[in-house]
Amino acid sequence: MLPTSPGLVAGFSAATTTAGATRSTTFLLLTAVVAIAVLLVLIIKVKLHAFYALVIVSLLTAVVAGIPAADLVSTLTSGFGNTLSTVALLVGFGAVLGRIVEVSGGARVLADTLVARFGESRAPLALSVASLFYGFPIFLDAAFVVMLPVVYTVARRLGGSLMLYALPAAGAFLVMHALVPPHPGPVAAASLLGADVGLVLVVGMLVALPTWYVMGYRLALALAKRADFLPVPDLLGRPSESSDQPRPRFGVILLVLLLPLVLIFGGTGSSTAVTNYGVDEDNPLVVVLQIIGATPVALLITSVLAMLLLVVRPNRGKVGGRLEEVVDSALAPVCSIILITGAGGMFGRVLTETGIGGALAGELDAAGLPLIVAGFLIAVALRIAQGSATVAGTTAAGLLAPAVAADPSLSALQLACLTVAMTAGAISFSHVNDSGFWLVGRFLGLDTATTLKTWSVVSTGIGLMAFGLVWVLWTVIS
Numbered sequence: 001m002l003p004t005s006p007g008l009v010a011g012f013s014a015a016t017t018t019a020g021a022t023r024s025t026t027f028l029l030l031t032a033v034v035a036i037a038v039l040l041v042l043i044i045k046v047k048l049h050a051f052y053a054l055v056i057v058s059l060l061t062a063v064v065a066g067i068p069a070a071d072l073v074s075t076l077t078s079g080f081g082n083t084l085s086t087v088a089l090l091v092g093f094g095a096v097l098g099r100i101v102e103v104s105g106g107a108r109v110l111a112d113t114l115v116a117r118f119g120e121s122r123a124p125l126a127l128s129v130a131s132l133f134y135g136f137p138i139f140l141d142a143a144f145v146v147m148l149p150v151v152y153t154v155a156r157r158l159g160g161s162l163m164l165y166a167l168p169a170a171g172a173f174l175v176m177h178a179l180v181p182p183h184p185g186p187v188a189a190a191s192l193l194g195a196d197v198g199l200v201l202v203v204g205m206l207v208a209l210p211t212w213y214v215m216g217y218r219l220a221l222a223l224a225k226r227a228d229f230l231p232v233p234d235l236l237g238r239p240s241e242s243s244d245q246p247r248p249r250f251g252v253i254l255l256v257l258l259l260p261l262v263l264i265f266g267g268t269g270s271s272t273a274v275t276n277y278g279v280d281e282d283n284p285l286v287v288v289l290q291i292i293g294a295t296p297v298a299l300l301i302t303s304v305l306a307m308l309l310l311v312v313r314p315n316r317g318k319v320g321g322r323l324e325e326v327v328d329s330a331l332a333p334v335c336s337i338i339l340i341t342g343a344g345g346m347f348g349r350v351l352t353e354t355g356i357g358g359a360l361a362g363e364l365d366a367a368g369l370p371l372i373v374a375g376f377l378i379a380v381a382l383r384i385a386q387g388s389a390t391v392a393g394t395t396a397a398g399l400l401a402p403a404v405a406a407d408p409s410l411s412a413l414q415l416a417c418l419t420v421a422m423t424a425g426a427i428s429f430s431h432v433n434d435s436g437f438w439l440v441g442r443f444l445g446l447d448t449a450t451t452l453k454t455w456s457v458v459s460t461g462i463g464l465m466a467f468g469l470v471w472v473l474w475t476v477i478s
Contacts, residue, residue: 028065028354032385035061039347039432043448050438050448051336054343058350065354079349083435084342091338091439092331093299094145097306099330101256102149104310105247110257111153113250123154124224128168128217134261135176141439142295144173146257148443155232162232163224163454166444171216171458178389178427179211179420179466180204185390186423189397193404195415197272203416207424207469215461223454233445248310256306260298267293340442344435348387351433371407372421372474375400376467379425387433393426417474421467428463430456 035057042053058079062072100106118126127150135143151169155162181187181201190200270289273279279286291297307323315322369377379396383389397419404410404418430437431452441451 031061031065031354032351035064035347035351036432040448043432050340050442051343054340054347054432058343058347061347061354062350065350067350067353071353075350075353076346079346079352080342082349083345084338088338088342089296090142090299091145093296093303094142096327096330097256097299097303098146098149099326100303100306100310101146101253102152103326103329104314106149106253106256106310108153108157109247109250110150110253111157114150115154115157120158123158124165124168124221125217127151127154127165128172128212128220131169131172132176132212132216134257135173140173140177140436142260142299144170144440145443146260146299147173152232161224161227162230162444163227164221167220167224167454167458168217170440170444170455171220171462172212174427174459175208175212175216175462175466178423178462179208185393185426186419188390188394189422190416190419192394192397192401193415193419195419196412197276199412199416200419203413203420203470203473204423206473207420207466210469211462211466215458215465219461220454220458223457227450227454230445233443246314248314252309256302256309259302259305260295263292263298263301264295265293267291267298336442340438342435344387344433344438348391348433348435352386352391371400371403372418372471375418375422376425376471379422380428380463383426383434384429384431385433387431387435387437389423389426389430389434389436393423396422396426411477413477414474417470417477420470421474424463424466424470426463427466428460430459 038060039053039057042048042057043050046053048056055076058076059072062075067075101110114126114130115123127147130150131143131147134147147169148166151166152162155165158165177185179186181190181197181204186200186204187197189195190197266289270279270286270293274281274286281287292301307326311322311326375396378400379392382392382395386392400418400422404415410418432438432448437451437455440446440455441448446454
């Protein structure tokens, strides 16, 4: 007999946030559907710039949903600012690092090595495998931006559509970001449910690897082959073919790309030692590891080292204004992407403040579903409503926690399965209120409709397959 979710979110049948309890569930859901429809019309049909469309629709949605005038601007700006506080530094430092790797010829060196090892016909698989490993400790947005020069270079060298190489790589990053600690969604959900993070890692990897191959790689490749030819954009520039600067060694490029992983892993490991093993949080080594292991700091350190190794040293210190030129050429093209991503976060925050996510969760709770199904569907509902995968997974875990605490019969393995099921739901159905949707789409030069037909389908396939696999495991052990 599978445990069910008895009343874990009673009281969420209508909005209880700033929008007030005066808005019914039906009204809130209708508002969300109309808002998303208007946004798509403005972007796809009217051809209004996505930044303006997102801001306008966010403002109108907030007004219609009943957010008080006194809170209106702060709601919009906090959603915008909170997203940028996470994304802007990661994208900025990642773009600079990627630009340095590109213009130094390092991306060509790495691309040549990958193609030589896997063969030209398996270049998409090579990039997807590399992304799978690279995405283990690093957030999707940062890792994706850093790997882009390599993806661009392979596409230019082999002459195929960028989609053939970029979409399988993005699918690999999404799988790791969604399902596997130390990413924040699985870690936070595990903490709220009392699940063992190590066991979540084991279950997550068991689910992630087949999900990556079938949905992150095979499905992504099939969708890429169906899509129209996509040229490589010049967002990160091109290496100078006339430059007499020698190409960097493969080992140097590998050092530059792996250093963020080592630093971030060190920070995560030190935090785990403090939380689970009683290590003193004021220990100098722990403090240093946590500082340099923060993702923005790790990328800052790595980008500065890349400047020294790939720009200053090859030119024997005679760089003139070269460093400033490289940084400017990296940051200028991504400013629009950063603004659009922030506006996507604004739209998600407005939908969150209206109470739509809570209303959906309440409706699902009333259905009396099995615990693992309820957890998955609540996470899906929250994901669709407000966009952020981390918020969806964490909130779903918080809503489910009372039901979990009330059932002492749940084993450690079941708790790990439940955690992975919710993170699978939280990564599904990426669409226009997800900042990652805009990040990936704009860096690949996709229009909104194409992003929905490719990236959104891949994210949904990953979420559904991951849930299916973990549900089978749950059934076997129950």
